[in-house]
Each structure stands twice: as structure tokens, then as C-alpha cells.
Amino acid sequence: MLSIICTNSMALTSWVPTGSMSKITQFTMGAIDRTNPASNLIPAAMTAEIAGNAANLLSDIKPGYMLGAKPRQQAVGHVIGIFAGALACVPLFFLLFLPADASGVRSVERMISDQFAFPAALQWKGVAEIIARGLTALPHSAVVSMVVAAVAAAAIEIARMATKGRFGLSAVSIGLGVVLPPEATFAMFAGALLFWIMGRRHPEKGTRGHEFWVEGLEPICAGLISGAALMGIGNAIANVLMN
Numbered sequence: 001m002l003s004i005i006c007t008n009s010m011a012l013t014s015w016v017p018t019g020s021m022s023k024i025t026q027f028t029m030g031a032i033d034r035t036n037p038a039s040n041l042i043p044a045a046m047t048a049e050i051a052g053n054a055a056n057l058l059s060d061i062k063p064g065y066m067l068g069a070k071p072r073q074q075a076v077g078h079v080i081g082i083f084a085g086a087l088a089c090v091p092l093f094f095l096l097f098l099p100a101d102a103s104g105v106r107s108v109e110r111m112i113s114d115q116f117a118f119p120a121a122l123q124w125k126g127v128a129e130i131i132a133r134g135l136t137a138l139p140h141s142a143v144v145s146m147v148v149a150a151v152a153a154a155a156i157e158i159a160r161m162a163t164k165g166r167f168g169l170s171a172v173s174i175g176l177g178v179v180l181p182p183e184a185t186f187a188m189f190a191g192a193l194l195f196w197i198m199g200r201r202h203p204e205k206g207t208r209g210h211e212f213w214v215e216g217l218e219p220i221c222a223g224l225i226s227g228a229a230l231m232g233i234g235n236a237i238a239n240v241l242m243n
Contacts, residue, residue, distance in 0.1 A: 030131030
């Protein structure tokens with residue numbers, strides 16, 4: 001079920017809400033055992049990775065098919081990436097997020113900082129605390145917001161079903177805009193608005209403007225996202241090594 005939801009979100013928004021979907025498993029397992037946070041965090045992390053990778057694999061099939069790659073080849077590539085990612089991520093995790101202090105001790109208490117805020121990890125921690133302490137630990141405004149969001153999402157989906165998909169609003173998109181950091185939401189809005197305007201200005205196929213702004217939309221966006229991520233990681237590694 002979570003894989004279907006993530007796949008639908010990928011098709012509608014090109015974003016996989018793995019963190020939000022994992023809360024379903026976290027609450028379910030937390031209802032069984034409230035005393036041990038690991039009993040709800042570990043299953044939630046596993047289901048999030050399974051659902052997220054299922055949606056990501058499906059999003060790779062179409063461009064791979066356009067380039068002549070077979071789905072089996074892409075699945076093999078994902079399996080290779082599991083081992084390559086583990087070999088690369090584990091050393092980087094200790095180097096960037098869990099460095100040793102002057103006495104050689106590594107402490108998770110110093111992981112959260114201004115440079116690495118870990119908003120998703122804080123959400124998981126907050127949910128685990130709610131499971132252990134109950135909803136009484138939540139502010140009243142948070143409970144009201146949850147109820148309003150649930151009612152609004154149901155109303156939007158009913159309207160989409162009644163209009164056979166012609167209703168303009170998307171509950172998944174609005175939900176992602178609330179969960180994501182503001183800078184990511186504004187960047188997505190600004191990029192979508194820019195390419196929409198340029199697409200209206202260059203509607204003729206075969207022109208240089210249409211090839212760049214319309215047909216080159218995906219490569220430009222992918223390059224910006226990948227470049228920003230690689231530059232951020234490289235800058236963080238350089239700062240750690242220089243210090």
C-alpha cells in the first residue's frame with residue numbers, strides 16, 4: 001500500500017514522501033509497543049526505504065526505456081548501487097555527521113547543528129516521543145492542524161474524483177509544501193513558474209527557445225539539483241578535512 005502511495009506521488013509531483021509515509025508504520029508499530037522506540041523506528045525506516053526505492057525504480061524505467069535500457073538492466077543497476085552506496089555513505093556519515101571530539105569520543109548529541117539540521121530525523125524523533133508519551137505531549141494547535149489537514153485532504157480527493165481529475169488542487173502537492181523546508185518549496189514554485197512562462201513564450205517546436213526551455217526542462221532541473229547536492233557535500237567534506 002505504501003509503495004502504491006509513493007508511486008502515485010512520484011507520478012503527480014516527482015517527489016517521494018517516504019518520511020511522511022513511514023509515519024504510518026511507525027504509529028502502527030508504536031501502538032503495539034510504546035516502551036521501546038527502536039521497535040517503531042526500525043520497521044518505519046525499512047518500509048520507507050522499500051516504498052521509496054520502489055517509486056524511484058519506476059521513475060527510472062521510462063527514461064531508461066527512452067534511452068534503450070531494459071528494466072532488468074536498471075534493476076541490476078539499483079542492486080549494484082546498494083553496495084556502492086553503503087561503501088560510500090558509511091565513511092561519510094562518520095566523517096561529516098559523527099566526528100570525534102578532542103578526546104576521540106563520538107557522541108550523537110552533537111549531530112544536530114546549524115549546518116546539519118536533520119529536519120526529517122527530528123520528525124522521526126518527535127513521532128517516537130508522541131508514541132511514548134501520548135498525544136498529550138502535542139500542543140493543542142498541532143492537534144487542530146492535523147484534523148484540519150485530514151479533512152481538507154479528504155475533501156480535495158473527493159473533488160478530484162467527482163470532477164474526474166479536472167480539479168486543480170492536489171492534496172499530495174499541498175501536503176509536500178507543508179512538510180518540505182520553505183526554501184525547497186519556494187525553489188520548486190519559482191522553477192515551475194519560470195519554465196511555464198518560458199514555455200508560453202516559446203511554443204513553436206523546432207525553435208532554439210523551445211528546445212532549451214521546454215524539451216530541456218528535465219535535464220536542466222536534474223543538473224541544478226544534482227549540482228547543488230554535490231557542491232554541498234564537497235564543501236562539507238572540505239570543511240571537515242581543513243578543520
